[in-house]
Amino acid sequence: MSGDHHSHGHSHASHAQHAPGFWRSYVFSVDHKVIGVQYAVTALVFLFIGYSLIMIMRWQLAYPGKEIPLLGELLSKQLYSGFQNLASGGVLLPEGYNALGAMHGTIMVFLGIVPLAVGGFGNYVMPLQIGAPDMAFPRLNMLSYWVFLPGGLIMLASFFLPGGAAQSGWTSYAPLAVINFGQTAWLVGMIFLITSSLLGSINFIVTIAHLRARGLSMYRLPFFVWAQLVTAFLLLLAFPPLEAAGILQLMDRVAGTSFFMPSGLVISGKAAEWTGGGSPLLWQHLFWFLAHPEVYVLILPAMGIVAEVIANNTRKPLWGYRSMVYAAVFLGFMSFIVWAHHMFMTGMSTKMSTFFQATTMIISIPSVIILTALVISLWGGSIRFNTPMLFATAFLPMFAIGGLTGLPLGLTTSDIHLHDTYYVIGHFHYVVAPGTIFAMFAGIYYWFPKVTGRKMSETLGKIHFWPTFICMNLIFFPMLIQGMGGLSRRTYDPQVYEAGQALAATLHKVITHSAYLMAAFQVPFIINFFRSIWAGEKVSQNPWHATTLEWAAPSPPPHGNFVGEPVVYRDPYVYSPVGRSDDYLPQFVGPEV
Amino acid sequence: MEMSIPYQYKAHPVTGIPNGKFAMWLFLASEVMLFGALFSSYVMLRYNAPEWPHGYTLLNVPLATVNTMVLITSSVSMVMAWAQLKMGNFARGRMYLWVTVLLACGFLVVKYFEYSHKFHLGIYPSKSTFYAVYFTMTGLHGLHVVGGIIAIAYLAGPGASLWHRNPDFYANRVENTGLYWHFVDLVWIFLFPSLYLI
Amino acid sequence: MAQHAADAGHHGVEEIRKHVRTYIVVFVALAALTVVTVAISYVHLPTTQAIALAVLVASVKAALVALFFMHLISERKVIYAVLVLVAIFFVALLFLPGFTELEQQGWMNRNVP
Numbered sequence: 001m002s003g004d005h006h007s008h009g010h011s012h013a014s015h016a017q018h019a020p021g022f023w024r025s026y027v028f029s030v031d032h033k034v035i036g037v038q039y040a041v042t043a044l045v046f047l048f049i050g051y052s053l054i055m056i057m058r059w060q061l062a063y064p065g066k067e068i069p070l071l072g073e074l075l076s077k078q079l080y081s082g083f084q085n086l087a088s089g090g091v092l093l094p095e096g097y098n099a100l101g102a103m104h105g106t107i108m109v110f111l112g113i114v115p116l117a118v119g120g121f122g123n124y125v126m127p128l129q130i131g132a133p134d135m136a137f138p139r140l141n142m143l144s145y146w147v148f149l150p151g152g153l154i155m156l157a158s159f160f161l162p163g164g165a166a167q168s169g170w171t172s173y174a175p176l177a178v179i180n181f182g183q184t185a186w187l188v189g190m191i192f193l194i195t196s197s198l199l200g201s202i203n204f205i206v207t208i209a210h211l212r213a214r215g216l217s218m219y220r221l222p223f224f225v226w227a228q229l230v231t232a233f234l235l236l237l238a239f240p241p242l243e244a245a246g247i248l249q250l251m252d253r254v255a256g257t258s259f260f261m262p263s264g265l266v267i268s269g270k271a272a273e274w275t276g277g278g279s280p281l282l283w284q285h286l287f288w289f290l291a292h293p294e295v296y297v298l299i300l301p302a303m304g305i306v307a308e309v310i311a312n313n314t315r316k317p318l319w320g321y322r323s324m325v326y327a328a329v330f331l332g333f334m335s336f337i338v339w340a341h342h343m344f345m346t347g348m349s350t351k352m353s354t355f356f357q358a359t360t361m362i363i364s365i366p367s368v369i370i371l372t373a374l375v376i377s378l379w380g381g382s383i384r385f386n387t388p389m390l391f392a393t394a395f396l397p398m399f400a401i402g403g404l405t406g407l408p409l410g411l412t413t414s415d416i417h418l419h420d421t422y423y424v425i426g427h428f429h430y431v432v433a434p435g436t437i438f439a440m441f442a443g444i445y446y447w448f449p450k451v452t453g454r455k456m457s458e459t460l461g462k463i464h465f466w467p468t469f470i471c472m473n474l475i476f477f478p479m480l481i482q483g484m485g486g487l488s489r490r491t492y493d494p495q496v497y498e499a500g501q502a503l504a505a506t507l508h509k510v511i512t513h514s515a516y517l518m519a520a521f522q523v524p525f526i527i528n529f530f531r532s533i534w535a536g537e538k539v540s541q542n543p544w545h546a547t548t549l550e551w552a553a554p555s556p557p558p559h560g561n562f563v564g565e566p567v568v569y570r571d572p573y574v575y576s577p578v579g580r581s582d583d584y585l586p587q588f589v590g591p592e593v
Numbered sequence: 594m595e596m597s598i599p600y601q602y603k604a605h606p607v608t609g610i611p612n613g614k615f616a617m618w619l620f621l622a623s624e625v626m627l628f629g630a631l632f633s634s635y636v637m638l639r640y641n642a643p644e645w646p647h648g649y650t651l652l653n654v655p656l657a658t659v660n661t662m663v664l665i666t667s668s669v670s671m672v673m674a675w676a677q678l679k680m681g682n683f684a685r686g687r688m689y690l691w692v693t694v695l696l697a698c699g700f701l702v703v704k705y706f707e708y709s710h711k712f713h714l715g716i717y718p719s720k721s722t723f724y725a726v727y728f729t730m731t732g733l734h735g736l737h738v739v740g741g742i743i744a745i746a747y748l749a750g751p752g753a754s755l756w757h758r759n760p761d762f763y764a765n766r767v768e769n770t771g772l773y774w775h776f777v778d779l780v781w782i783f784l785f786p787s788l789y790l791i
Numbered sequence: 792m793a794q795h796a797a798d799a800g801h802h803g804v805e806e807i808r809k810h811v812r813t814y815i816v817v818f819v820a821l822a823a824l825t826v827v828t829v830a831i832s833y834v835h836l837p838t839t840q841a842i843a844l845a846v847l848v849a850s851v852k853a854a855l856v857a858l859f860f861m862h863l864i865s866e867r868k869v870i871y872a873v874l875v876l877v878a879i880f881f882v883a884l885l886f887l888p889g890f891t892e893l894e895q896q897g898w899m900n901r902n903v904p
Contacts, residue, residue, distance in 0.1 A: 136598060136612045202619045206612050209869070210605045211598070237880055240623050241630035248634060251729055256719030259634065259729075277722040282637050285888035286630055336880050340891055352891040609867040618870050622877040629881045637889050649832055658829050662822060669818045672860045676811050680804045775860045782852045786845035790832035 028146075030138035031559055035145050036124030037451065043116035046152060047437075050107035053100045055515060060092040061504070062512035064493040067091055084164025084181060094492040098167035099182065101490060103155070105170030106186065109298065110193050111152045113436055117301035118197075118235070119148065121443050122204060122228045124451065128550035128557060129222050131213025131566035131588075136206040144199040151192025158185035169490065171291070174260030174283040178252045178274075179267055187250045194243045197235045204232035213549065215568035219325070220587070222548045222572045223318065226325050227304030230332035231297050238293035238336065245286035252278070259283075281346055288339040296335045298432055300328060302395070302439030303370055309392035309442045310374055312546045314381025315583050317573035320373035327366035327373075334363040344415045353412045360410035367403050371396065382576075382583070387461030391442035394469050395435060402431030405480060420490075423483020426476045434472035441465075441525070448529075449543050453555040454536030460528035464521060471518035478507040545584050548572050552588040602762040617769040621776050624737075628780050631733065635726050635787065646723050648789040653707060657789050660703045661781065667696035668778040671745070671771045678764040683756050690749035690767070693774065697742045704735055727788050734784060737777050744770050817859045824852050 019025075026034060056075070059068050068075065072090030086096030127135055135141045158165040163181030166172065177183045208229050212221075248259040256274060260283045263276030311318045318324065340348065340356040375396055383389065405427040408414035418424065441464075449455050487494055487503040494500035494508075542551040549568065553561050566588055574585040600612050608615060639645045648654075674689035708728075711717075718728040748767055755763040828848040836844065858864040863874075 134598060136600075137616065138598070198620075198623050202616050202623075205619055206615045209608055209615065210600045210612055233876075236619060236623050237626050237877060240627035241633075241884060244627050244630035244634070247733065248631075248729065251718060251725065255717070255725075257725035257729070258719070258722055259638070259725055275719065275721055277638070277642060278725075279637060279641060279892075281892055282634055282888065285637075285891070286634070289630070289884060289888075333876075337883055337887070340887070343891075348891045349893065352887075352893075608869045610870070615869070618873060622873055625877050625881055626884065629884045633885045633888055636885060637892065640889055641892060647835075647838075654829065654832070658825065661825050665818065665821045665825070668856060668860055669814055672814055673811065676807050676814070680807050772861055775856050778860075779853050779856050782856065783846075783849045786828055786832070786849050790828060791838065791841045791845050 028142060030134070030142045032123050032127050032135045032138065032141055033451070033557060033561075035141050036120050036122075038145055039115045039123060039148070040120030042149060042152070043112050043120055046107050046111035047113075047116070049156070050104050050112055051519065053104040053107070055519060056086075056092065057097060057100045057104065058508075058512040058515050060097055060492065061494070062509045064495055065091055079160070082162045083160075084162070086159075086164075092492075095164070095167055097492045098169075098490070099159070099165040102166040102169050102172075102186075103159070106155060106166070108432075109170060109294065110190070111155060113298050113432065113440070114197070114294075115148060116440055117298065117436065118204075118228070118231060119145065119200060121301060121305065121440075121447070122231070123200075125443075125447060125550055126204065126225055126228050127207060127211070128450070128553055128561055129225050129548050130208060130211060130216060131549045131552075131562065131568065132207060132211035133560045133562070135203050136211055137203050140199050140203055144196045144203070147192055147199065148196035151189045151196060154185055154189040154192065158182055158189070161185055171287060172249065172283075173287075174249060174252065174278075174280045175262065175265060175272075177283075178249060178260060179272070184250065184253055187246045187253070190246050191243060194239045194246070197239050201232040201235040204228055205236070208232075213566045213568050216549070216587075219322070220568060220571055222304075223307040223321065223324055223328075224301075224304035224548075226328055227300040227307075230328050231300045234293040234297050234300075234332055234335060238290045241286045242290035245283060248286075249283065281343070284343050284346065285340070288342045289336075292339040292342065293332075293335040295428070295431070296331060298436050299399075300331070302436040303328070303374075305439045305443040305446070306374060306392045306395045307377075308546075308548065309388045309446050310377050311573040311575065312446075312544050313384045313386065313389035313392070314378055315384075315575045316377065316381045317571070317575055318373065319376040319379070320369070321571075321573070324370050324373045327369040331363060331366040331370075334359060334366070338363050338410075341410050341415075344412050345419050357410060357412050361407075364403065364407065364410070371400060371403070386445075387456070387458055387465060388442040388446035390462070390465045390469075391438045391445070394465070395438045395442070398430055398434035398438060398472070402427060402429075402435050405430060417486070418483055420488060421483035422479040422487045422489055425489050426479030426483055429476045429479070433476065434469065438469075438472075441468075444529070446544070447550075448532065448536075449539045450550055450553075450555050450557070452533055452536065453538060454532050455539050455543060456528050456532040456536060460524045464525040464528065467521040468518055471514045471521065474514035475511050475518065478511055482507055542586070545582075547574055547584050547586045549588055551586065602759065602765050611765055613765055613769045614772075617772045621772060624776060624780075628730075628733075631730050632783070632787070635730065638722050638726065642722065646721075648727075648787075648791060651723065652727070652789050653710075654789050656703060656707060657785055660700055661785050663696050663700050663703070664778050664781050667693045667700070668775050670696060671774045675764065675768045675771050678756075678760070678767055681760075683753075683760075686767070687749055687753060690745055694742055694746050694749060697738055697745070700738060701735065701742075704731065730784060730788065734777070734780055737780070741770075741774050741777050745774065813859055817855050820855055821852055824848055828852075 029035065056068060056071060059066070067090030068087060072087060075087035075092070075096070076085060076090055078085060084095065084099070085093060086099060087093055092100075123135070123141065127133075161182070163184075166177070166180075166182045166186035168177035168180050168183060172183060172186065208221075208225060248257075251257040252259050252261060252274070258274045258276050258278035260280050261272065261274035261276055261278040262280060265272040265274065265276060307318055307324065338356060338359045340352065341360045344353055344356075378393070385393075405423070409418055409424060409427060445456055445461055482503045483489075485499070485503045487500060491500070494504040539555065541553070541555050543555075544551070549566055550557075552566055554563065567590075568587045569589065569591055570585065570587055572587055574587070576583045577585045598612070602611050602613070604610055605612075670689045670692040674686045674693065677683075677686035677689060711724075716724060718725045748763075748770055752766070753763070755766065828845060831844055831848070832841070835841075863870075
């Protein structure tokens with residue numbers, strides 16, 4: 001029983017109120033589905049922007065000092081005096097390279113993946129999967145989007161502000177970030193984004209705890225919901241230290257404090273204006289305290305989506321559901337005590353580096369458990385290789401490569417050689433690009449019918465998938481080789497170094513052209529996406545014959561989500577049950593059927 | 594557009610608390626991490642500094658002691674407000690809310706005098722890491738006090754009409770706001786000795 | 792519209808009156824401890840001891856506020872669980888960065904007083 005005496009208020013409202021106008025329905029809506037779509041669409045635009053930035057950078061890496069085709073002139077334009085040019089004479093400037101690099105990372109992580117995975121998929125799907133009418137705090141949900149958007153716009157606007165965009169990496173290390181142009185807007189933008197995340201994570205946790213349908217105990221939750229729950233705790237508890245650090249760095253920049261500015265700092269031959277006494281390492285600790293759990297924020301929702309799609313398309317229950325749940329919870333907990341593996345090269349004692357190395361090795365275990373369970377789930381299944389399943393299955397080896405390449409980085413001895421090389425870039429991109437982003441694509445193809453009532457085209461989907469999969473590997477595998485050869489990251493022109501020529505001259509061209517090719521093969525996806533909204537094949541309520549609760553709602557679900565009260569009778573992945581003609585038995589179908 | 598969200602003011606059968614209370618505790622958990630990061634910064638900066646002044650040589654301890662008492666008293670008045678509301682005394686409850694607001698404003702007035710005295714002497718956050726820590730931590734705490742004043746004043750003022758529609762919901766809101774307010778007091782309880790007394 | 796007072800976790804006027812008595816007692820204790828902690832600071836103990844004592848007194852005061860004003864003493868398990876989790880991460884955040892820099896060579900040459 002829901003225990004709420006205001007349920008009669010619903011029918012009152014529908015009689016008494018006129019239909020809300022355009023603005024309340026589509027812009028300032030408190031409906032989690034509208035907010036989810038807002039987050040997803042905004043995030044996809046940001047992902048597109050972030051990808052465009054790297055395409056410009058890749059030209060410089062492949063053809064150092066050459067004019068950028070098509071965009072070179074535009075990027076060299078002096079908009080006003082004091083405008084921080086990205087390029088000059090059509091050629092990317094080092095400052096421009098740094099700015100594009102810093103913003104690419106920031107945009108992809110904070111404006112792209114997290115809003116899509118959590119704000120988009122989490123917001124839209126989670127309440128449906130638990131049988132809730134909406135989030136626990138619908139207005140807070142709306143607020144979190146409208147705090148996110150200004151944060152994102154401030155980040156983008158920073159390109160046009162005096163000083164230009166941030167140039168000190170997405171990591172914004174002091175003292176460079178404090179003395180550099182362009183970080184103030186980055187810091188202000190981050191404060192907006194972090195606040196938005198905090199509001200959202202509170203909403204997620206209370207909703208999952210309190211608004212589950214009758215019969216939906218915690219161990220009957222789809223793995224996607226567990227993943228979102230752990231993610232919400234990570235966002236809740238790990239982001240505030242970065243918010244504090246952002247405030248401190250802002251104070252350093254704007255109020256002249258020396259939280260991160262060391263004594264005796266000399267900048268270009270002159271003594272720095274700060275009084276000193278600060279610690280650059282303090283910034284690193286506070287930043288990575290968030291940024292490590294952040295990477296699990298990037299991967300957990302993806303694992304959740306992959307689990308849903310795999311269970312559905314193997315027509316088998318997930319293997320090791322409980323292990324996966326415990327692993328996800330353990331992973332979340334451990335993620336708070338590994339952060340200094342990003343700082344092995346800062347001169348810490350062996351005692352502490354051993355501690356963090358140990359925790360880092362331990363945290364690989366739950367990842368392996370989840371991946372192994374997903375792989376074993378394929379065994380003996382009647383696999384349907386539709387587009388979502390292609391992306392979900394490809395996630396597995398891609399995430400495996402990403403995870404395995406993390407091990408030499410987590411071991412201090414090998415990290416000495418690999419830190420700050422292209423190996424790191426290859427490692428983390430394998431996890432987020434053919435890892436998380438593939439899961440995002442899987443989710444889009446999978447839940448598109450629920451959101452729109454239509455399916456996306458399978459043909460265009462396959463044309464999207466195969467080249468993307470091949471290009472991902474052509475882009476990021478060479479980086480592993482380059483890194484092992486010692487090629488440094490964040491270098492405007494690695495070919496000025498002799499070693500750089502051997503590693504960069506050919507491979508950077510391979511990577512760059514693969515990146516451009518991959519961009520071209522996103523066009524079928526974009527066409528497919530928009531065309532299917534209006535002209536896609538119309539489908540029933542549960543076209544994938546899935547078992548979880550979101551498929552009990554109409555497609556698209558109305559305000560309030562379900563017709564009648566949803567009730568759950570069994571585990572989430574009852575596929576191919578013994579003694580039944582259908583190869584699936586949804587959670588929400590009564591026992592008498 | 595209003596649909597009924599369950600457990601807005603009724604306790605959930607499993608957790609035993611309504612949505613708002615759970616949400617507020619989660620928010621406070623994040624605030625613990627926020628101020629925790631600042632305390633961690635203070636620890637790291639002070640521990641590694643070759644020398645660090647004692648707070649009582651540079652700051653006004655008697656004034657801050659008064660402020661500490663003001664904040665503690667405001668915590669008492671806040672919880673008394675909730676108690677009165679649970680006993681059905683709306684007028685008394687509201688009065689205690691306004692007392693809390695008044696005391697909170699008093700806290701800010703004292704802080705204003707503290708800060709302006711320092712600025713008068715040319716002492717700004719940039720002067721030293723000690724002052725950077727002092728101004729930033731008390732400043733962020735002060736912002737939280739402002740937030741509390743706005744929330745409590747809203748409940749005592751325009752938000753009080755909720756009492757007549759749903760007294761339980763209103764009392765819960767006061768209780769949850771009280772949780773926030775006690776947390777603000779709690780941070781000061783640690784901030785005061787850390788900055789002024791050691 | 793008489794709603795169920797039971798759900799808020801407190802029953803009846805008498806019980807609230809008992810709580811009010813507790814609040815007054817706690818208030819007096821907090822005031823006394825404030826005086827104590829200020830008085831200790833006038834003794835000018837060596838810094839390490841001063842810090843330890845100050846943190847101890849502050850912790851007692853904080854515990855009183857948390858347990859009685861914030862009703863933690865009668866709160867539900869789920870809240871305790873969240874707070875235990877936060878406590879662990881808080882301690883990690885407070886001490887690990889410092890420990891990590893303790894035996895530094897180079898960047899932060901610490902002069903032991």
